[in-house]
Amino acid sequence: MADDPQAIVRHYHEATKHHRHRYAPSLGYLDWATQPHPFRRFEGAPLLELPFSESDGAVAFDAIYDGAAEPRPVGVDTIAGLFYFSMALSAWKQHGGSRWALRVNPSSGNLHPTEAYLVAGVVPGGSEGPAVFHYAPDVHGLERRAELDTPLPEGVMLIVLTSIHWREAWKYGERAYRYCQHDAGHALAAIRLSAGLLGWSVRLLTAASRGDLAALVGVDRDDGGHHHEPEVADMALLLETQRGGPPCPWDGEEIASLVVGRFHGVANRLSEAHHPWPIIDEVERAVNAAARPGGEAPMPGDGELLPCGAIAPPSVTTDAGSLIRRRRSAVAMDGRTGMTAATFFRMLARTLPTAACRPWDVVPWTPRVHLGLFVHRVEGLAPGLYALVRNDEHVDALRASMHENFAWCQVPAAPAWLPCYLLAEMDTRDPARTASCHQDIAADGAFSVGMLAWFDPALNTWGPACYPQLFWETGAIGQVLYLEAEAAGVRATGIGCFFDDAVHEIFGLHGRSFQSLYHFTVGRPVDDTRITTLPAYERADRTGR
Numbered sequence: 001m002a003d004d005p006q007a008i009v010r011h012y013h014e015a016t017k018h019h020r021h022r023y024a025p026s027l028g029y030l031d032w033a034t035q036p037h038p039f040r041r042f043e044g045a046p047l048l049e050l051p052f053s054e055s056d057g058a059v060a061f062d063a064i065y066d067g068a069a070e071p072r073p074v075g076v077d078t079i080a081g082l083f084y085f086s087m088a089l090s091a092w093k094q095h096g097g098s099r100w101a102l103r104v105n106p107s108s109g110n111l112h113p114t115e116a117y118l119v120a121g122v123v124p125g126g127s128e129g130p131a132v133f134h135y136a137p138d139v140h141g142l143e144r145r146a147e148l149d150t151p152l153p154e155g156v157m158l159i160v161l162t163s164i165h166w167r168e169a170w171k172y173g174e175r176a177y178r179y180c181q182h183d184a185g186h187a188l189a190a191i192r193l194s195a196g197l198l199g200w201s202v203r204l205l206t207a208a209s210r211g212d213l214a215a216l217v218g219v220d221r222d223d224g225g226h227h228h229e230p231e232v233a234d235m236a237l238l239l240e241t242q243r244g245g246p247p248c249p250w251d252g253e254e255i256a257s258l259v260v261g262r263f264h265g266v267a268n269r270l271s272e273a274h275h276p277w278p279i280i281d282e283v284e285r286a287v288n289a290a291a292r293p294g295g296e297a298p299m300p301g302d303g304e305l306l307p308c309g310a311i312a313p314p315s316v317t318t319d320a321g322s323l324i325r326r327r328r329s330a331v332a333m334d335g336r337t338g339m340t341a342a343t344f345f346r347m348l349a350r351t352l353p354t355a356a357c358r359p360w361d362v363v364p365w366t367p368r369v370h371l372g373l374f375v376h377r378v379e380g381l382a383p384g385l386y387a388l389v390r391n392d393e394h395v396d397a398l399r400a401s402m403h404e405n406f407a408w409c410q411v412p413a414a415p416a417w418l419p420c421y422l423l424a425e426m427d428t429r430d431p432a433r434t435a436s437c438h439q440d441i442a443a444d445g446a447f448s449v450g451m452l453a454w455f456d457p458a459l460n461t462w463g464p465a466c467y468p469q470l471f472w473e474t475g476a477i478g479q480v481l482y483l484e485a486e487a488a489g490v491r492a493t494g495i496g497c498f499f500d501d502a503v504h505e506i507f508g509l510h511g512r513s514f515q516s517l518y519h520f521t522v523g524r525p526v527d528d529t530r531i532t533t534l535p536a537y538e539r540a541d542r543t544g545r
């Protein structure tokens, strides 16, 4: 196993499962003395403050999925919009002597391991030539990291997402690598949806090597904070900002040929001291060792699974931008309020991938993640276990892997095109709560979800590099559920803490063909009234934005 990347990844996954009587290894307490600084900054790098472009979000909410906005020209204001609706701060919270920032994208423990880098050509009002920038959410600005000596193709920009594993490992120990990948998936979907508001298309470059990406954005430099808290490249997104011409043929290999000039600034150090978690470095190395991320199997044909237009309208009429920026995790749910079946079906439908419908057009692989549903309070539906099968090709394998006595009866009240099945009628509140590390929030909403990934077969087919991809897909589903919950006037919460094999037992999953990778809950939130909310940016207030 010492050198076999497949074995290392599988070992990591098993070793970081939570069990009812044994959690995955972590410190077991919060070492406040080593708490990471919440923001990565590059000291000495020139800062370009971005404006606040609220107007980019002033469209109907459903336009985030299928709106056909005319592509907006690249400029400081549109790049500002791209980040303002995906990775920016959304509020500050205050309680007692503590104050903490929240962001448009969610993060396990609010620790935010994901950083975003923009690689762009000329940006009118911002940059006279191609350059690499780091997005600094604390100031809503771009730190200019380096000039690029090679031009990018016309109408093309790149976003590189990276992770600082230490941020999550500080609190969660060995399981942290998983959480970093969930967060990257949330960010991936957030960026795809925000680019859509500007009329820009986005594609994940699956052939980009993580080493080339690290060199491009300078996170492979062992200086300053990078020496203390390594930052690794996860993925590259190709943004096309013009329409009409032939699509950019890049698949990611081209990144190796981009020549970067001298880097400006040095990464800040995040913690004074660190606890090592070698298994995280090992799994990262194993994922990197694999040739190319691969998984280029095509999506199901355009609209084959679901014509976007067939989905019921959202319950609220708030514009897309406000809704995206007010996304929040519920910290508790009321244990009473349910939702209508129409709302439930709409939410599920939005998680279904079609090549035509965002954010699913960003990933080039056929779906590998299904929803195991704990339905507690949905009007007209019997409480019980249900399944949403996001890829037809897996329905037989899922059935064969689950309890033999499951009904697999297509839900009669659901639209005929929605692959939603009743498995077993039962009171799902206790099983959901227990499986989600005894968190009441999993039982007190309208429904909760275990995201069941096609696991061993995917690793066998695409190799260890698809391990993070499975989590990215769950994160992207989670991002849609978060926004859908806001659009339904309720709220959602991602749940990274669950007893892996206990979930598998509930569904009868044996073997490792399917593994639960992420949980979610949706319902009526109960707010903590002791917490005060403050604006995300004082600068925006001062400018009267």
Ligand SMILES: Cc1cc2nc3c(=O)[nH]c(=O)nc-3n(C[C@H](O)[C@H](O)[C@H](O)COP(=O)(O)O)c2cc1C
Binding pocket: 102, 103, 105, 106, 107, 108, 109, 110, 179, 182, 183, 186, 327, 328, 329, 330, 331, 439, 441, 493, 494, 495, 496, 497
């Ligand atoms: C991957 C992931 C796992 C999470 N796990 C849990 C969890 O187990 N329990 C919980 O109450 N919240 C969980 N959360 C919610 C976070 O605590 C929340 O996103 C964070 O505090 C930031 O708040 P916000 O989502 O309102 O911006 C999770 C979020 C993510 C993205």
